[in-house]
Amino acid sequence: MSVAAEPLATAPDPFVHPALFYRDDREYLDGTLPFVRAGLAAGEPVAVAVPGDRLRLLRDALGDDAAAVRLVDMREAGRNPGRIIPGVLRAFADDRPAGKRVRIIGEPVWAGRSETEYPACVQHEALINAAFRGRAVTILCPYDAARLPARALADAHATHPVVIPAGPGPEYRSDAYAPDAVAARCNEPLPPVADAMTFPFAAASLPGARHAASGEGRRLGLTGVALEDLAIATAELTTNSVRHGGGSGVLRVWGENGRVVCEVRDRGRLTDPLAGRHPAPHDQRGGRGLLMVNLIADLVRVHTGDEGTTIRCWFGPR
């Protein structure tokens, strides 16, 4: 099986982003091991960020070579898809010496991702293309073709310019590749839920909004770090509304399947599709609020449009 380690001859962009379809462990290793080994042989930095069971499979197959690879359990580090670009992919790629291609295996979509998580996964896969445009980076994304629904494989064709099919066939350019359209489609409305704690806020009531969210989170069973993270996220989202979202907004907090959801709705509009996914340079002042929310929440969903912006984040017991 050939793996897209180098750009296709006609591709103008040094960024390479193939989807790899696999049906079993054998196909998984056939598609990923040569990719990792070729990188190590060329002295290139290699990271593998995949779900824990896949990670163990690949680590065992790599043997001693595994020590030279950054291994990340995507179920933890990429639980929130909005965290993957800043917290996993760029956290690895940006830290590398210039002159070498960076290779990453990233598996953000797995069977068992919930209906609530899934649009954020697809949006993430679409945004990778914009986040890495022009960079000498290859991100190979395995997809479990045996267990994922057909919809997920169709979406992979829209978010990856190149697809490596399961089995012996050669890789091919995806005619369905349309990352901007996919990102727009994933900007799904988030209609208000009934029976949520509701707290309209403006500048003077920012501390009150945070206290209200914490109180409701505690009542719903959050403790410790998760409760602190709920307070941090509420503070950052409500402060953004006051500063950039028309000066006020509405906070809602409710429980959902054992987790606590915090939602902030305002009249602003996010214009940068990668908002909250740019890693902050050490010396940058400000601009970390939404990034922080992405880094600490279990899941973040965003809807933005002319009528305003809604950001929802989920926090579960840790």
Place this chain on the structure above:
Amino acid sequence: MEDGRRTADGPGTPEPCLTVCPLEGGQGVRAAGEIGLATHTIWERALERAVREGEAVYLLELSEVTFVDVAGAGALAAAAERLGDGRRFVVRRPPPALRRVLETFWPGLSTIEVSMS
């Protein structure tokens, strides 16, 4: 306690949101309240003064600070990076949010020592 105390009124709230006053002996300050949008200016002014004062070890007593947002933590990190050779902040008993943000964005910043004692 009253000398040097700075008080900010959050917009529309009658109560002070953050007070900063010198510690006895002068090698630091004690802050009380919360660090957020309404109080960033006071916090940043206190940090600027701390950088200017030139103490080798400058104590920020934060046990009565209930919350620090990301921008407030960022102001502390930026001030710490301006301290220069051999100087550091000792941040005493900060609220959990401050530690969480520092660990996320500025892990291993040698000019900030967090003390929980």
